[in-house]
Amino acid sequence: MLLADKSVIITGASRGIGRAAAIECARQGANVVIGYSGSPSSRAAVDELIQEIEALGRRAVAVGAPAEDPDTGQLLVDAAVEQFGGVDVFVNNAGICPFHSFLDMPRQTYLDTVNTNLNGAFFAVQAAANQMKRQGRGGAIIAVSSISALVGGGMQTHYTPTKAGLLSLMQSCAVALGPYGIRCNALLPGTIETDINKEDLADQKKRDYMAGRTPLGRLGRPEDLAGPLVFLASDMAQYVTGASLLVDGGMYVNLQ
Numbered sequence: 003m004l005l006a007d008k009s010v011i012i013t014g015a016s017r018g019i020g021r022a023a024a025i026e027c028a029r030q031g032a033n034v035v036i037g038y039s040g041s042p043s044s045r046a047a048v049d050e051l052i053q054e055i056e057a058l059g060r061r062a063v064a065v066g067a068p069a070e071d072p073d074t075g076q077l078l079v080d081a082a083v084e085q086f087g088g089v090d091v092f093v094n095n096a097g098i099c100p101f102h103s104f105l106d107m108p109r110q111t112y113l114d115t116v117n118t119n120l121n122g123a124f125f126a127v128q129a130a131a132n133q134m135k136r137q138g139r140g141g142a143i144i145a146v147s148s149i150s151a152l153v154g155g156g157m158q159t160h161y162t163p164t165k166a167g168l169l170s171l172m173q174s175c176a177v178a179l180g181p182y183g184i185r186c187n188a189l190l191p192g193t194i195e196t197d198i199n200k201e202d203l204a205d206q207k208k209r210d211y212m213a214g215r216t217p218l219g220r221l222g223r224p225e226d227l228a229g230p231l232v233f234l235a236s237d238m239a240q241y242v243t244g245a246s247l248l249v250d251g252g253m254y255v256n257l258q
């Protein structure tokens with residue numbers, strides 16, 4: 003097992019990529035703090051996830067708190083310390099992408115996206131890093147960035163800068179935290195079928211176009227990210243920091 007007895011925090015773990023990551027971390031021996039928005043509508047999914055993790059013989063606790071709140075990171079860390087004795091891995095995954103055109107972007111849509119995806123992440127990563135430093139045994143921090151950190155999207159002008167920001171945050175944190183043995187890396191998914199793009203991909207033409215751009219011939223599934231994420235979290239990646247791992251079925255390199 004690659005994460006035996008590790009204490010892992012994952013934000014936005016109620017569904018999608020975060021959920022698949024939580025299950026794979028547990029399968030690899032970790033106990034998991036499940037960060038979720040705190041909305042009552044997510045609670046049933048979170049309870050189901052806890053049961054699934056417990057069925058794997060591991061422990062899980064849920065912390066409901068909005069990603070955009072600068073105090074949320076510390077709440078997650080406190081839960082990990084109290085329940086599992088510390089933090090070994092912190093995964094910043096929570097995110098939103100409300101597709102919208104640029105020229106008439108509502109101010110609040112822009113602010114919500116930046117606050118949820120990037121500003122909250124900064125404070126959460128800071129809280130996790132301080133705990134790891136206190137523990138003195140290093141750690142791994144992973145930000146779920148995106149292929150959108152590298153390329154643009156006309157309906158994503160508020161979103162792509164947050165993903166580029168997360169990539170940059172991991173690069174700078176790798177420098178700042180390397181002396182403490184804390185590795186910081188970015189995971190860059192391509193187009194993965196989840197709730198975040200359900201509406202967008204309901205357009206069959208768009209869906210076919212996105213799948214057609216992908217050399218591996220299909221859109222991604224949340225499980226496709228789980229293995230690469232566990233790799234970055236584990237000692238298999240002990241000399242990997244400041245890196246970005248693109249997991250996109252080859253979409254990015256497919257020009258013609």
Ligand SMILES: NC(=O)C1=CN([C@@H]2O[C@H](COP(=O)(O)OP(=O)(O)OC[C@H]3O[C@@H](n4cnc5c(N)ncnc54)[C@H](O)[C@@H]3O)[C@@H](O)[C@H]2O)C=CC1
Pocket residue numbers: 013014015016017018019020037038039040044067068069070095096097098099118146147148149150190191192193194195196197198199
């Ligand atoms: N699905 C895709 O094609 C890609 C997704 N990503 C990123 O992966 C991450 C996970 O997204 P998916 O699993 O695809 O979508 P999803 O919509 O299924 O999951 C997003 C998660 O974030 C949580 N979340 C949203 N707003 C929150 C808030 N204010 N506070 C706390 N939690 C909040 C949701 O409850 C959910 O658990 C996001 O950061 C997204 O930007 C990156 C590249 C591609």
Ligand SMILES: C[C@H](O)[C@@H]1OC(=O)[C@H](O)[C@@H]1O
Pocket residue numbers: 099147148149150155158165192193194198199202
């Ligand atoms: C939400 C999008 O479909 C998805 O998110 C990203 O980061 C990429 O742009 C994907 O296509």
